[in-house]
Amino acid sequence: MILTAKKFSLFKDWNIDMILFSRELCSCYPLVNLGIILTPRKEKFKPKDIPQNRRIVSKIRFSDGKVFFKDRVVKNDMTKSCQNDLLVSNINFEKGAFSVNKWGDVYASTDYTSYIIDTTQIIPEYLCCALRCDIFMSYVSSVKPKGMKTRARYDFIKNFEIPVPPIPIQEELLKSYHNTFGEADTHVMKGDSFSNGLLYGIQSKVSGLKKPEQKENTSSSIMQIIPFTSTRRWEVDYILKEGRLESIHNSFKCPVSSISDITIESLFGLSIKASLVQKKDTIPMLRMANIVNGEIDCNGLKYLPRKCAITDKEPDKWLLRKGDFLINRTNSKELVGKSAVFNLDGEYTYASYVIRYRFDTTKVLPEYVNILFMLPIVRIQIDTLSRQTAGQCNINSDEIGAIKIPVPSIPEQEALIKKYYSTKDGANAYYKKASELRAKASSDFERAIFV
Numbered sequence: 001m002i003l004t005a006k007k008f009s010l011f012k013d014w015n016i017d018m019i020l021f022s023r024e025l026c027s028c029y030p031l032v033n034l035g036i037i038l039t040p041r042k043e044k045f046k047p048k049d050i051p052q053n054r055r056i057v058s059k060i061r062f063s064d065g066k067v068f069f070k071d072r073v074v075k076n077d078m079t080k081s082c083q084n085d086l087l088v089s090n091i092n093f094e095k096g097a098f099s100v101n102k103w104g105d106v107y108a109s110t111d112y113t114s115y116i117i118d119t120t121q122i123i124p125e126y127l128c129c130a131l132r133c134d135i136f137m138s139y140v141s142s143v144k145p146k147g148m149k150t151r152a153r154y155d156f157i158k159n160f161e162i163p164v165p166p167i168p169i170q171e172e173l174l175k176s177y178h179n180t181f182g183e184a185d186t187h188v189m190k191g192d193s194f195s196n197g198l199l200y201g202i203q204s205k206v207s208g209l210k211k212p213e214q215k216e217n218t219s220s221s222i223m224q225i226i227p228f229t230s231t232r233r234w235e236v237d238y239i240l241k242e243g244r245l246e247s248i249h250n251s252f253k254c255p256v257s258s259i260s261d262i263t264i265e266s267l268f269g270l271s272i273k274a275s276l277v278q279k280k281d282t283i284p285m286l287r288m289a290n291i292v293n294g295e296i297d298c299n300g301l302k303y304l305p306r307k308c309a310i311t312d313k314e315p316d317k318w319l320l321r322k323g324d325f326l327i328n329r330t331n332s333k334e335l336v337g338k339s340a341v342f343n344l345d346g347e348y349t350y351a352s353y354v355i356r357y358r359f360d361t362t363k364v365l366p367e368y369v370n371i372l373f374m375l376p377i378v379r380i381q382i383d384t385l386s387r388q389t390a391g392q393c394n395i396n397s398d399e400i401g402a403i404k405i406p407v408p409s410i411p412e413q414e415a416l417i418k419k420y421y422s423t424k425d426g427a428n429a430y431y432k433k434a435s436e437l438r439a440k441a442s443s444d445f446e447r448a449i450f451v
Contacts (some may be wrong), residue, residue: 027163035158038115057108065099081114180441191430252406258399271352274302286302311351337382
């Protein structure tokens with residue numbers, strides 16, 4: 001063990017991890033304390049003083065700092081963030097939960113702090129990119145006090161240094177960063193175009209619908225006579241769009257079945273809080289975030305005790321089987337109803353915002369249904385049937401069961417599945433290149449400012 005003597009006057013605080021593991025980050029540019037660049041915005045508001053027409057921060061995504069908002073009743077004091085402030089999650093700063101405010105006045109719980117950025121010294125976007133560098137983030141993570149939900153407040157953050165070149169150099173670095181990201185976006189667009197062409201090609205085999213219908217003519221009068229006997233749901237939005245369903249169903253080129261006709265069993269997932277930590281006798285829980293582009297994405301898995309997914313009478317009640325069809329029943333308007341087929345090895349369960357279906361495979365293959373759920377002929381039905389509440393969109397089991405799909409013979413379904421999986425790699429190649437370019441943009445930026 002090596003003992004190092006340090007002068008008492010040099011201690012900025014009594015964080016033992018920072019004392020033992022402190023190190024200087026190296027750069028060819030001047031290193032400036034965050035305490036010089038950032039000033040905490042100390043405005044707090046009582047619930048009664050928060051405007052009714054406001055945005056409430058729900059969370060900040062770790063990977064890229066994307067901010068999610070949620071409309072909800074405010075019961076506790078909140079902090080305010082203004083345009084161009086740095087908004088930071090005190091709990092998850094070292095994981096990347098921070099972002100520059102691009103929206104104007106927003107409000108967040110007191111677990112967030114908003115910082116005024118000295119823009120005479122640093123461009124807000126440059127600051128975010130510098131903070132997100134792997135070198136900086138790993139250092140912060142190594143010295144943050146350990147414990148359950150310890151906060152990275154200003155007294156902790158202000159002591160860190162980042163490279164701050166002159167503003168013109170910051171602009172050049174950001175320009176190079178955006179150019180590489182622009183290349184990535186081009187590859188994403190190519191991948192989307194390839195994917196859409198593939199999906200429409202498959203749709204043309206089972207439906208005569210060439211493209212999604214145009215939005216209704218908003219210039220036409222909303223005053224319409226609706227026969228009482230033909231009204232199934234008393235919502236204006238649904239009534240005005242219901243005619244779209246008939247045109248979809250009439251476009252099918254083969255026998256039609258509803259989801260309820262082909263379902264042997266369906267079951268909502270578990271409403272039990274899961275943990276990011278995998279412990280003994282726990283199993284992964286698939287959540288709505290794990291259903292991505294028609295596939296299971298195992299990033300960010302959470303875990304819960306295996307015993308939660310079984311019962312004495314049904315020892316595998318909430319355990320997934322290969323071939324199970326999973327549908328996300330609550331999400332944004334664009335993502336509600338996203339689906340995937342479970343085909344992973346090992347024991348998994350699933351969360352309450354997901355419904356599990358088991359189909360009669362003598363009639364329909366789950367992989368075929370999954371492909372249909374990415375096509376306009378089903379997406380339009382989901383858009384029509386789903387309900388918007390409090391910023392979220394919901395579709396219940398009855399509404400999912402009412403979705404109608406074309407059902408060709410099993411050999412025809414197998415041919416369409418084969419076509420999809422043998423061709424989609426073309427789109428994935430574009431997406432892979434886009435991912436590589438984004439990683440390159442970040443690594444090039446990091447190498448440019450840290451030695």
